[in-house]
Amino acid sequence: MVSDIEWATFFPSAVLLAATPGANQLLILRNGLRHGPRPAISASTGRFAAFALMVVAVAAGLGAVLTASEVAFNAIKWCGVAYLLWLGGRTMLTAARKDPAQGQKTTGAQQAPAEDTQDRGADLASWRLARQEFIVAASNPKAVILFTVFLPQFLVNGAEDVTIPLLVLGAAYIGVEFCCACGYAALGGRLRSMGLTQRIRRLLDAMTGAAMLGLAGWLAAENQ
Structure with missing residues (x-):
């Protein structure tokens, strides 16, 4: 196991x-700014679902297969580059487009349907944000390499079965990442409340979109 x-x-x-x-941290910051900290934290479950799958894969030995396979690595890498380019470009377009006027008042029979529509829209938005978090995390091969290379450094040398220790360390890292994600969401919510x-x-x-485009360029330039 892991020593003290x-x-x-x-x-x-x-x-x-x-x-x-x-x-992912830039994404949750943007979500906190646009939707508030609670929806942003809720959406981060998509990221941690991807991370949990990665930890299980690494514990099962699939992480080593990925790092050893240039074809698999590049396939995931270019999927990540494409999605970051799309998400960053879309964010830039959103920044350039003025928000439509909001706050039109509704009364009587119009109010209840409007509230139902808002509830359904909120549910759809939550799924969409969680899906974005999942895809950004899952399409980043560096995250798999992080779990493959980073976690084993903290295992007792000579341990015969590393499956359980890797799962424990992976769960601990996800917990740390969740705390940091909450901090980014709170920062976005704070900026929103100002x-x-x-x-x-x-x-x-625009800054978030530019950062995502920059990350896409960095990922494209990275070698295995």
């Missing part, structure tokens, strides 16, 4: 990695 000393070195390293701005003007919100969207 290894836990003591694992958590600071995990916090550093999880807190570093990446595609009553930022539409111009500033569009500027932040």
